Amino acid sequence: MSLPVVVIGAGPVGLAAAAHLAERGIAFTVLEAGDRPGATVRQWGHVRLFSPWRYNIDAAAGRLLADAGWVEPDPEVLPTGARLADEYLQPLADLPALKPHVRYGARVRAVTRLGVDRLRTAGRDTAPFLVRLDTGEDVLARAVIDASGTWTTPNVLGASGIPAHGEEAIAAFVEPALPDVLGADRDRFAGRRTLVAGAGHSAANTLLFLAELAAQAPGTSVVWAIRSASAARAYGGETEDALPARGAIGTRLREHVEAGTVELLTGFGIESLSPTADGRVTVSDGRRATTVDRIVSATGFRPDHTLAAELRLDLDPLLGSTRALAPLIDPNEHSCGTVPPHGVDELAHPETGYYAVGVKSYGRAPTFLLATGYEQARSVVAALAGDWAAARDVRLDLPETGVCSSNVPLDATAITGGGCCGPAPASAALTLLPVLGIGDEQRAGDACCS
Incomplete structure (x- = not known):
């Protein structure tokens, strides 16, 4: 046989x-x-x-x-x-x-x-x-x-490719890539301060969802941490992108950063994470630190x-x-x-x-x-x-x-x-799947599914 x-x-x-x-x-x-x-x-x-x-x-x-x-x-x-x-x-x-x-x-x-x-x-x-x-x-x-x-x-949060100090201990505070911020997972983010780590489109989409949530739920704030010195690569082709829906992501994200809705931390490679006495997490790159309620790992x-x-x-x-x-x-x-x-x-x-x-x-x-x-x-x-x-x-x-x-x-x-329906872009090209939200933690580049 x-x-x-x-x-x-x-x-x-x-x-x-x-x-x-x-x-x-x-x-x-x-x-x-x-x-x-x-x-x-x-x-x-x-x-x-x-x-x-x-x-x-x-x-x-x-x-x-x-x-x-x-x-x-x-x-x-x-x-x-x-x-x-x-x-x-x-x-x-x-x-x-x-x-x-x-x-x-x-x-x-x-x-x-x-x-x-x-x-x-x-x-x-x-x-x-x-x-x-x-x-x-x-x-x-x-x-x-x-x-x-x-x-x-998924990749770890640690900037060196291995878990950051304390990363395993704060695992309960970490969300995987692409949480349903405006839907099933809303309660975990509304009224809280969330850090999104990563510079790919997974991170970008989550940041846009969180910005929308911040407009709806008082007390919601958003921090974006990337290792690069600039977010220009994450903004992508914007109006020059052959996929308008994708280009719009970079444009809108840049607008939120410029408006202060999203707090951007550049050159921020996560070295340590530690729980606080009041049930939060302090995230540090060895020089700077910020304290948040939730972390979304969009590092690929x-x-x-x-x-x-x-x-x-x-x-x-x-x-x-x-x-x-x-x-x-x-x-x-x-x-x-x-x-x-x-x-x-x-x-x-x-x-x-x-x-x-x-x-x-x-x-x-x-x-x-x-x-x-x-x-x-x-x-x-x-x-x-x-x-x-x-x-x-x-x-x-x-x-x-x-x-x-x-x-x-x-x-x-x-x-x-705020919905999930909309017209197709006029010049959409090939399929991209959101299975690989790779951030700049991986390389000097930014990534579905099989």
């Missing part, structure tokens, strides 16, 4: 890989840790994407859905994360071609080769992959496509390669992507709009048959676009089918779209109007 390809993760890119496998008639199993598709996307369901529906749907997934009679949403509307999950990912996962092969509550603990550890070479390429779940169950596979993303491994995410520790991976020492992909996505050289086309060849490791796709493939690089992840999935699946001509015919239309930092999307009308 031939073994299936195992896909780790039922997010947008994982399900895109499943759709391509289904189209090519390749047996597959999708292992999803959550209880339904798009579990990570649903965690930022209140956030609106920068780009409209027409850029959010993988080609193979769209074909399968259309054949089943799916009615595509208005292609010009910008969906929220919740709508992306409910109106696209859920119907996709429920298709007869996919549903029997998608397992929920299946968290992967490790990936290795059956009977072969990392040291052994003889017989390695012919040994099946062994994917072990948290339950202890072992699943055998002919190949593994890891689309598990980075959401569960990093890939967790420990589950593949027994595989032979060739990882770039800076980014944690494959060594071949690193120069193509290096934020010191590229924004998300200038990343060149790439596919299976750039994603390949010495471990034949194992591929990380989606945002995990980029390691710590902040230049990921969902459209790139879809093309990765298509290329890898074509290679697994033996169609190397298609696998290497990689094509991406990624026009330069200003500063592509952390990929967090909110329509400006949603920010100013």
Whole structure:
């Protein structure tokens, strides 16, 4: 009996890989840790994407859905994360071609080769992959496509890449990226002083939500801490951005800083955090300190390669992507709009048959676009089918779209109007997902989902 390809993760890119496998008639199993598709996307369901529906749907997934009679949403509307999950990912996962092969509550603990550890070479390429779940169950596979993303491994607040002094002790005061400030999480922020750490779009959107809350709830104040000497990079392309909804974020954030609604601390790398006697937290960079009630960590995410520790991976020492992909996505050289086309060849490791796709493939690089992840999935699946001509015919239309930092999307009308509906921008381009709110704590650059 031939073994299936195992896909780790039922997010947008994982399900895109499943759709391509289904189209090519390749047996597959999708292992999803959550209880339904798009579990990570649903965690930022209140956030609106920068780009409209027409850029959010993988080609193979769209074909399968259309054949089943799916009615595509208005292609010009910008969906929220919740709508992306409910109106696209859920119907996709429920298709007869996919549903029997998608397992929920299946968290992967490790990936290795059956009977072969990392040291052994003889017989390695012919040994099946062994994917072990948290339950202890072992699943055998002919190949593994890891689309598990980075959401569960956020960066720390400490400026040096390790936890700041006292960071573990004040964990109860720290919020993850993209809290629902104006909705479900409102009570934790209203009337309180909140510090947002990070310089990407995750931080920017949270700051705008908090500024809106400050106008509604007396006593609410906002502090923004960045390591850079200037916030210019965080403001991005503003009116020059090809995605108007994204450009509006930088413009409005700058206006709030200039008006004093948002207190900006530049050159502020967090070194220590300590609780106060009155139940607050003092945050210090070693020279200055401020005391707050809550902290939002929008310092980004990093890939967790420990589950593949027994595989032979060739990882770039800076980014944690494959060594071949690193120069193509290096934020010191590229924004998300200038990343060149790439596919299976750039994603390949010495471990034949194992591929990380989606945002995990980029390691710590902040230049990921969902459209790139879809093309990765298509290329890898074509290679697994033996169609190397298609696998290497990689094509991406990624026009330069200003500063592509952390990929967090909110329509400006949603920010100013307090709602989550609004018209699509006139010249929206490719999809950005808010799964990688990477701040300047990572690098001299600023980053979804898989």
